[in-house]
Amino acid sequence: MLAYAIRRLLFVIPTLFGIMTINFAIVQSAPGGPVEQLIAQIQGTAVDPTARLSGSGQGENARPDQPGGAASGADSNASVYRGARGLDPALIKEIERLYGFDRPPHERFAKMIASYATFDFGNSFFRDRPVVALVLEKMPVSISLGLWTTLLVYLISIPLGVRKAVRDGTRFDFWTSAVVIVGYAVPSFLFALLLVVLFAGGGYFSWFPLRGLVSDNWRQLAWPDLAADYLWHMALPVTALVIGGFAGLTMLTKNSFLEEINKTYVQTARAKGLAERRVLFGHVFRNAMIIVIAGFPSAFIGILFTGALLIEIIFSLDGLGLLGYEAALSRDYPVMFGTLYFFTLLGLVMAIVRDLTYVLVDPRIDFERREG
Numbered sequence: 001m002l003a004y005a006i007r008r009l010l011f012v013i014p015t016l017f018g019i020m021t022i023n024f025a026i027v028q029s030a031p032g033g034p035v036e037q038l039i040a041q042i043q044g045t046a047v048d049p050t051a052r053l054s055g056s057g058q059g060e061n062a063r064p065d066q067p068g069g070a071a072s073g074a075d076s077n078a079s080v081y082r083g084a085r086g087l088d089p090a091l092i093k094e095i096e097r098l099y100g101f102d103r104p105p106h107e108r109f110a111k112m113i114a115s116y117a118t119f120d121f122g123n124s125f126f127r128d129r130p131v132v133a134l135v136l137e138k139m140p141v142s143i144s145l146g147l148w149t150t151l152l153v154y155l156i157s158i159p160l161g162v163r164k165a166v167r168d169g170t171r172f173d174f175w176t177s178a179v180v181i182v183g184y185a186v187p188s189f190l191f192a193l194l195l196v197v198l199f200a201g202g203g204y205f206s207w208f209p210l211r212g213l214v215s216d217n218w219r220q221l222a223w224p225d226l227a228a229d230y231l232w233h234m235a236l237p238v239t240a241l242v243i244g245g246f247a248g249l250t251m252l253t254k255n256s257f258l259e260e261i262n263k264t265y266v267q268t269a270r271a272k273g274l275a276e277r278r279v280l281f282g283h284v285f286r287n288a289m290i291i292v293i294a295g296f297p298s299a300f301i302g303i304l305f306t307g308a309l310l311i312e313i314i315f316s317l318d319g320l321g322l323l324g325y326e327a328a329l330s331r332d333y334p335v336m337f338g339t340l341y342f343f344t345l346l347g348l349v350m351a352i353v354r355d356l357t358y359v360l361v362d363p364r365i366d367f368e369r370r371e372g
């Protein structure tokens with residue numbers, strides 16, 4: 001198993017390089033790069049998508065020699081940029097130099113990869129801060145949403161799925177299936193809006209806050225109040241994500257149990273006179289939970305990086321999802337490529353953790369033998 005893990009870790013390198021290459025090429029062809037963003041600032045036609053949170057304009061804090069970035073057809077002629085007509089070509093060249101766009105794309109890509117190999121992600125074009133510092137600042141919000149949501153989804157879905165499998169076809173199964181269908185059909189952000197209307201001052205009650213991970217005076221609170229304030233702020237966004245995310249895992253658990261319950265070894269165990277509880281949890285549970293439990297790392301990554309963007313916006317939670325979204329709007333390439341590199345690397349490592357979890361749940365699985 002150690003040899004398999006080492007091979008998978010080594011395979012992360014070319015996979016990560018390929019993903020970064022493809023995304024760099026895609027962004028390379030997209031219009032409206034950082035140079036055009038700053039030109040729009042100069043012309044007074046830009047809209048700052050980060051102003052809502054940062055309160056500062058773009059372009060005035062641009063930093064030179066960033067490792068990421070994609071050209072927008074840069075050359076000595078200012079007219080190649082949308083909105084640059086009438087500007088001094090020397091000014092355009094200076095803007096290109098500030099963003100490192102005076103170099104050809106392959107040189108910028110090579111510099112970016114060399115920097116990322118040492119986890120040097122450079123500074124944000126428009127926030128004048130290191131990308132690492134921005135990610136670490138937003139991480140507590142996303143980890144809070146991802147961790148609590150994943151844990152609660154598993155704690156709800158596994159017992160519910162097991163009970164639905166045991167009582168398949170009964171009224172309990174029928175009515176809980178109706179709840180599961182609602183969870184399937186209604187996205188999390190709609191549940192979030194409903195919770196805001198009902199419980200966060202949207203028209204009925206004002207029991208929960210609508211902004212931030214903690215209160216402004218959080219650091220001055222006593223230890224018990226620290227935890228209470230944190231959970232108070234997390235209650236509604238996590239509830240919205242759990243309601244919108246438990247349905248799939250519930251049905252996966254139910255179907256896994258139903259498949260195992262109908263197998264010969266279960267019938268044999270029952271024929272020997274074993275109690276039903278021992279049959280279910282002593283024999284069926286381990287086999288049925290292989291897929292469910294081993295999928296925990298992937299589920300956490302999915303919620304952490306992709307499932308909470310609209311939730312962060314609705315509840316004014318400044319997390320990684322919102323950071324990446326605003327970076328894409330403003331063409332803040334160091335943030336875009338830096339977060340992409342970090343997320344991709346973490347996702348690839350979690351895929352290895354998932355395979356190792358399979359072995360921990362069921363030692364009979366041998367990936368090395370399968371590869372051979």
